[in-house]
Amino acid sequence: MPMSWAYSSSEQRGESSLRTVHAALDEGTTLLDTADMYGPFTNELLLGRILRQRRQDAFVSTKAGLLVGEQHIVANGRPEHLRRACDASLRRLQTEVIDLYQLHRPDPEVPIEESWGAMAELVAAGKVRALGLCAVGARASRRAGASLHQPTLAQLDRVQQIFPVSSVQAELSVWSREALEGLLPWCTARGVGFLAAMPLGNGYLTGTLTPGGGFEPDDVRARHPRFTAEMMAANQPIVAGLRRVAARHGDATPAQVALAWLLTQGRHVVPVPGAKKAHWPVQNAAAAKLTLTAEDLVEIDALPVAQGSWD
Template identity: 75%
Template sequence: MERRSLGAAALAVGAVGLGCMPMSWAYAASQQRGDHALRAVQAALDAGVQLIDTADMYGPFTNELLVGRALKGRRAEAFVSTKCGLLVVDQHIVANGRPGYVRRACDASLRRLQTDVIDLYQLHRADPEVPVEETWGAMAELVAAGKVRALGLCAIGARAPRRPGARMHDGTIRQLERMQQVFPVSAVQAELSVWSPQALESLLPWCAARGVGFLAAMPLGNGYLTGTLTPGQGFEPDDLRARHPRFTAEMMAANQPVVVGLRRVAERHGATPAQVALAWALRQGPQVVPVPGTKQERWAVENAGAAGLELTARDLTEIDRLPPARESWD
């Protein structure tokens, strides 16, 4: 698999990563089986995937434990990315960016992951009660201590500001510029997909201009762009899609033209809609590494295969003309 470089640390990883969140968090618990997840991680490594993305919040904690088990005996083949800064308290998610907490969280993640070093340590979300410089400075100390190799920011969940003319990621960029004054940012993780291309407006250009890696989160639209979900299908109550505005029966039907367009391109290449969606993300820049999430061995292997799919100019034009995702509030 092609390798891509992340940030000032020039850390090389396979062009397609593996998001581990669905293995123990946010999706239907009835479909989460540890043995399947272990096989998915092993199959991804066999297919050339290196970046394995998790977080202490997922579970909480169970996701890192699972990744630690999956990488036992194969740690040298993987590039481990995890996150700190969010806690689950009484079923609510709260931010904690206090330096002392960050240090303790890192040590706990190292134990759960059964490793001596975290390749990429990401701030999951900035704590509004703590200056981001303080949090980032504590994370930089972890690099100096040899516990972490590089630092990143997770910007998933950014929403368009209310000011006229403002872009979705303007606030994230201001935050990143403050962080850069303390210690280099090696990677930014944010949503980027065929139906959610907003990062192309300003965030991805900011990263490209500074040599910062970009981890494309949700590149398959929470599974919708795979073409395996049907409008009107139900989701279990603990599945995040049961409450997501794009996954109402009405919106799933309205967004079908996106899947139809991806399938049309896929048929020309003998590929799948998911592989086309990932190949599109890869074409957005040499620093882009899509991180599709899955808990199934089959999909992990299929996703890795997208690294070898070469889209034509015609393909890209067709995809760029597809409508963006409609939301229930549109």
């Protein structure tokens, strides 16, 4: 997403993004997670240039069900829309099959069973291999004026009866742990994969952002309550704690500690960090080799709750 949408447009450069994805694949990262709304559409087109050369190296995940308007993001879970969206994604991604197709958000105007049933038909047609649902970003979307809803556990139970849920994608990080109380246990009990979105707190947990941010006007963080100068300063103890843990592991970084913590939450938890420059996926991949000690985990669990409202 950061390569094409929602973050600083001046840093969205096609050739740099291509190098970044190639670097990730070279490091053994396989999951490429995108959505038709990123851009919109340009992110899938970007990945299509990669997949044309390296389809065998990638597990391709994309999403449908959200439309970007001039003022708002709106949900569209109508079966006919999801069918058309899948065909369009296949063309943009230059692939014959999507490994994981995700409902970006349930449409409050459409029974989720209808949306899910249409997506199951895509699996039967050989266009999609597995299905997932997203719960990420609903709070941010409400700030933008959209009427969007996260799937409830009851909804997940209902769609599971229609076609297996292979994954749930939701925000989870050291500074945003709500999913530990509901969604993650649901996934763990059923062997469902959990894609941890925004695992580095929109970049904050890397420790490279300074209070005040200096974000460009089109960057969503410029209007994010947690990225005001006051809140960024107030949340510095979280990054300081990650730095202390990292210091016990040689040249580890706060970002690597944050990703390694996620990997301790269960073998089915897969962090999905964004990146715009080629050195970031190389550093992110190294987090898989970082083994946190019991002392490390106790210290991370004791870090203060992040300050600043999401709403």
